[in-house]
Amino acid sequence: MPDSLVPSEVIESRIYLIRGRKVMIDRDLAALYGVLTKALNQAVRRNLSRFPEDFMFQLSTDETKNWKSQFVTSNSDRMGWRKRPLAFTEQGVAMLSSVLKSERAVMVNIQIIRTFTRLRELLAGHAGLRRKVEALESKYDERFRVVFDALRRLLDDGASDHEREIGFRT
Numbered sequence: 001m002p003d004s005l006v007p008s009e010v011i012e013s014r015i016y017l018i019r020g021r022k023v024m025i026d027r028d029l030a031a032l033y034g035v036l037t038k039a040l041n042q043a044v045r046r047n048l049s050r051f052p053e054d055f056m057f058q059l060s061t062d063e064t065k066n067w068k069s070q071f072v073t074s075n076s077d078r079m080g081w082r083k084r085p086l087a088f089t090e091q092g093v094a095m096l097s098s099v100l101k102s103e104r105a106v107m108v109n110i111q112i113i114r115t116f117t118r119l120r121e122l123l124a125g126h127a128g129l130r131r132k133v134e135a136l137e138s139k140y141d142e143r144f145r146v147v148f149d150a151l152r153r154l155l156d157d158g159a160s161d162h163e164r165e166i167g168f169r170t
Contacts, residue, residue, distance in 0.1 A: 023087035055092035090116040
């Protein structure tokens with residue numbers, strides 16, 4: 001079996017931040033595992049004791065509506081949801097390997113867990129860099145303020161300044 005069944009970029013693109021947690025949605029997981037969403041959810045429901053709320057939760061009606069609104073283009077695959085989707089945290093994804101027995105599910109699960117770990121390490125490094133910049137900023141005077149402001153903007157998570165002026169100021 002190949003080392004990588006699914007490119008890591010595909011897995012990363014299916015990790016979302018919902019309720020302040022990094023999660024994967026049931027239908028995305030089912031597609032990666034090569035099973036029907038219905039089959040994945042049945043396996044989970046038969047083993048609910050393995051999936052406490054910090055491992056898995058169901059999106060609320062409002063979250064589901066918001067989720068659907070994210071796909072305004074004609075993506076019939078995503079728009080046909082009849083039930084509110086299940087969201088699995090990293091621990092929930094790990095637990096899925098105990099209820100889905102196929103070899104593909106096990107191999108894809110390993111890839112997903114490695115991707116979650118790599119993302120966590122990247123975020124930890126990002127936080128460390130932010131602390132170093134703040135420590136340097138406290139040591140230097142106003143002459144370096146523009147440098148630290150630029151670094152802070154680069155380090156801000158998801159905060160992009162679309163209306164930023166372009167050019168050089170003296």
